[in-house]
Amino acid sequence: MNILTEYMANEIKLSPREQKFIIFKLKCIMYDLSKFIVMSLFFYYIGHLTQYLFAVLVSIPLRTQSGGLHFKHYWSCFLFSFGYFTIIICVLGKILLPCSLFLLLMLFCSIINFCLSPIQSATRPLLSDVKRQAIKKKSYIITIYCAVVILIFYQTSFASVGYWTIILHSLQLLIAYILKKGGERCEKRH
Known part of the structure; x- marks a missing residue:
């Protein structure tokens, strides 16, 4: 996440608040995707x-x-x-x-x-x-x-x-x- 934060600050020029929001949304997506995959495997089984x-x-x-x-x-x-x-x-x-x-x-x-x-x-x-x-x-x-x-x-x-x-x-x-x-x-x- 540090690499992503640095990229957002230096290359895209996002404010710290915007960076936190994007990191939060990415974490939400990753968490939801991981839950979906694990439950899909369980229900498939x-x-x-x-x-x-x-x-x-x-x-x-x-x-x-x-x-x-x-x-x-x-x-x-x-x-x-x-x-x-x-x-x-x-x-x-x-x-x-x-x-x-x-x-x-x-x-x-x-x-x-x-x-x-x-x-x-x-x-x-x-x-x-x-x-x-x-x-x-x-x-x-x-x-x-x-x-x-x-x-x-x-x-x-x-x-x-x-x-x-x-x-x-x-x-x-x-x-x-x-x-x-x-x-x-x-x-x-x-």
Whole structure:
């Protein structure tokens, strides 16, 4: 990283703040890529790689727009993500919901995602109200879009993985929101 920092300072003439931001983003990409590779190998080994890839495809747009739980350390994030996808694929993915219940839950999830989005990491800068409202709308639309795609493939094995991914993501948002609000109340008291 020192070589990269020197290059950014001397050749590209980036400020120290810009350098830190780029290093932070590169680390995020490397960490996410390493988690993706390790989990891909695990799910390939147990015969569920396609379900994992589908769950990731549903998760990425939801997570990038609406946020969720954030961890301070790589290993806590990895273990949570590993458990999250394992529960979706190996446990909940075997539970098939009637179509009417699926539709009701997707409506509920889209409302949760709209109302609670975005849940940001503490390291990210605050958003303007205009940007926050735009993200809320995108999060709602993404949830509905994913639900429609899942509905089209409802008779396949991917449907249950898809809707459980959305349901757990919405639950994760709810938990993150509660934890964030609880922390804000504690800060106001002190």
